[in-house]
Amino acid sequence: MPNQLAAAKGPRAGSLEQLLAAKEIAIFCGSGGVGKTTMAAAAAAMVAVKHGGKVLVVTVDPAKRLANALGLEGFGNTEKRVPAEAFAEAGVTPRGELWAAMLDTKEAWDRLVRRHAPDARTAGRILSNPLYQNVSGKFVQSHEYIAMERLYELHSEGDYDLVVVDTPPTRNALDFLEAPQRMADFFSSRFLRWLTVPYRSRLVNMASRPFYQVADRILGSQFLQDIAEFFILFQTMYAGFVERAEAVARLLHDRRTTFLVVSTLEAAPLHEAEFFIDALADKRFHMGAVILNKVLPRYLLDEETAAVAERLSARAAEIAGELANGSGEPEQVDRVLREVAENFLNFEVVARREAEQRAELALTPEVVVTVPFFEIDIYDLAGLLRLGERMWMSHA
Amino acid sequence: MTDLLDRRLVFVTGKGGVGKTTIAAALALLAAHRGKRTLVCEVDDKGNLADFFETGRTAFRPREIQPGLWAMSMDTEESLREYLNLNLRVPLMGRIGPLARAFEFVATAAPGVKEILTVGKLCYEVRENHYDLVVVDASPTGHIVGQLAAPHAINELVQVGLVRQQTGWMLDILSDPATTGLCIVATPEEMPVNETIELAGRVEHETSVDLAAIIVNRVLPELFGRGEEEVFENLSEPDSVEAMSKSVGGEVEPIMAAARLAVTMRRTRAQHLERLRSGVDASVPMLYVPYLFARSHGLRSTRQLVDALGAELGY
Numbered sequence: 001m002p003n004q005l006a007a008a009k010g011p012r013a014g015s016l017e018q019l020l021a022a023k024e025i026a027i028f029c030g031s032g033g034v035g036k037t038t039m040a041a042a043a044a045a046m047v048a049v050k051h052g053g054k055v056l057v058v059t060v061d062p063a064k065r066l067a068n069a070l071g072l073e074g075f076g077n078t079e080k081r082v083p084a085e086a087f088a089e090a091g092v093t094p095r096g097e098l099w100a101a102m103l104d105t106k107e108a109w110d111r112l113v114r115r116h117a118p119d120a121r122t123a124g125r126i127l128s129n130p131l132y133q134n135v136s137g138k139f140v141q142s143h144e145y146i147a148m149e150r151l152y153e154l155h156s157e158g159d160y161d162l163v164v165v166d167t168p169p170t171r172n173a174l175d176f177l178e179a180p181q182r183m184a185d186f187f188s189s190r191f192l193r194w195l196t197v198p199y200r201s202r203l204v205n206m207a208s209r210p211f212y213q214v215a216d217r218i219l220g221s222q223f224l225q226d227i228a229e230f231f232i233l234f235q236t237m238y239a240g241f242v243e244r245a246e247a248v249a250r251l252l253h254d255r256r257t258t259f260l261v262v263s264t265l266e267a268a269p270l271h272e273a274e275f276f277i278d279a280l281a282d283k284r285f286h287m288g289a290v291i292l293n294k295v296l297p298r299y300l301l302d303e304e305t306a307a308v309a310e311r312l313s314a315r316a317a318e319i320a321g322e323l324a325n326g327s328g329e330p331e332q333v334d335r336v337l338r339e340v341a342e343n344f345l346n347f348e349v350v351a352r353r354e355a356e357q358r359a360e361l362a363l364t365p366e367v368v369v370t371v372p373f374f375e376i377d378i379y380d381l382a383g384l385l386r387l388g389e390r391m392w393m394s395h396a
Numbered sequence: 397m398t399d400l401l402d403r404r405l406v407f408v409t410g411k412g413g414v415g416k417t418t419i420a421a422a423l424a425l426l427a428a429h430r431g432k433r434t435l436v437c438e439v440d441d442k443g444n445l446a447d448f449f450e451t452g453r454t455a456f457r458p459r460e461i462q463p464g465l466w467a468m469s470m471d472t473e474e475s476l477r478e479y480l481n482l483n484l485r486v487p488l489m490g491r492i493g494p495l496a497r498a499f500e501f502v503a504t505a506a507p508g509v510k511e512i513l514t515v516g517k518l519c520y521e522v523r524e525n526h527y528d529l530v531v532v533d534a535s536p537t538g539h540i541v542g543q544l545a546a547p548h549a550i551n552e553l554v555q556v557g558l559v560r561q562q563t564g565w566m567l568d569i570l571s572d573p574a575t576t577g578l579c580i581v582a583t584p585e586e587m588p589v590n591e592t593i594e595l596a597g598r599v600e601h602e603t604s605v606d607l608a609a610i611i612v613n614r615v616l617p618e619l620f621g622r623g624e625e626e627v628f629e630n631l632s633e634p635d636s637v638e639a640m641s642k643s644v645g646g647e648v649e650p651i652m653a654a655a656r657l658a659v660t661m662r663r664t665r666a667q668h669l670e671r672l673r674s675g676v677d678a679s680v681p682m683l684y685v686p687y688l689f690a691r692s693h694g695l696r697s698t699r700q701l702v703d704a705l706g707a708e709l710g711y
Binding site: 300 | 411444585620621627628630631636639640643644645651655657661689693
């Protein structure tokens, strides 16, 4: 893995700040629950404050809290500007503008259909097809595809200096990288034509007849016909889709685009992150940075302190006797001291496990940003910016 | 209310990263320990259920991985094949040709086909009494409703055909709270709690499956009892810290800092827990599983969870 990474890495950047100042698209990826959305928003806010320009953060599924933190009532497919008051409350005057949008998959699909359908009537028929609503939600990686598609749209409109994207949580990290290609493949598949043949020509050829017989018995022919009609309609958009998917793929490979992998130091997300880093290198995407979130404080790793904690626990009663006077009943002090010591040793186990995981990851040459465990949730822009400052200051 | 493990089919869902698979593994192992012939099935074929039992990869054909515990992973294509063999008895099978591609295609195009093959296989195992209990490491919160509601959806979409005839008995199994239940796994953090509350509502309105329990994973222990917080405050005073450091011959301050960190973490999480409790119908039991300060992530931690869950269930 390290060799591959070395081969695929872009120009070495020293910090997250430098990286984001140099790019136009920053795609945050990683498994669910690692704080990806918050990281993306914090990074976008920092760029807007420190570097100026128009910065847009596109999120997939923002907590209501994030919208509130940005001083917005909520936001949808259309971009909204974060109001000046939100920055004023945080005590900063931004050099640039911060905008936010949410990815509404359904609406984005509808727009895509309207754009690629040959005429308004076909678009109308597709949009009103009973299968469409279900299918647009469950299609071959439809969320992943639409996220990349929307990104392309935003970028080609040229309204922003930097677009920060928070990607959908995917079980398979590769899904959205491959989504444009898969979408193109899907629409050009011979099988699709084969399936829709009987409904176009009314002639079922010998090769496909057994399939239809079985399919009819299982699903009922009406249902099959609905599907076929839907795909025949969809095929009218084929050329547009393929062209578009290819353009999206090109944009993702463009050197103005960078990928940031967010993870915690827990085993499962980190495993996913490593897999992702590998895949990015393999496919020659620009791997900008690894952001490690919720990292426990370093003092937990101190072996001497661990020894002190053990002594503190062992001699708790004795020490309680020594200083009980001002602190409380000796038995209580004894118990508190043992609890406190045990707590340290508990967290030490976790911190050590994380440090080991981290050491393995340190083999990667990219920017590694460490964000400490934030004990409290972030409720406003000031909180986001505090988090952003930690990201900016962090060094590998 | 039927005891969780006395049901026949238990789905376990949760937001990614909350420990859904671990909990499913532990529930299944707990049932097996209690003498139930148990099948644990992982729905996601890229899942890592096997890791929690330190066993090799699971496949569609169940394999006994612990005494009384069988494990399998769902493969909807295999499920279709099995279904066709059982129901069609057609020599046609061999001539379908690219069944894999045909299936992949129809499954992609037709909403609910993959879901019905998954749910159908699980209900089939229940109907045929192959096991006392089937525990399902099901789809995550975002997809579970689609999975559980698939028989309804198919009923609406498909007017005739074999599939339609099949959905009736599945619905009977899924809708009976004495037979089937859903567990949502959450951690006391903002997003998992939000998703759990939202999902609980959707399960109620969009499916006929009974919400059997919410399992809260990684609950931090309360560090201090009544009045002890004050004692801790006093001990945190510089004079006390210095005296203690002198007495044990080393810096005590980082130990106090770690305790403050734990207290703040616990406090933030307690707020989310309260939100969860008040956001879900009071009749839904909540089981609390402690955060494991453990090194391992394999069978050992699964066993620790078995003990914790057993205690919560009153065994």
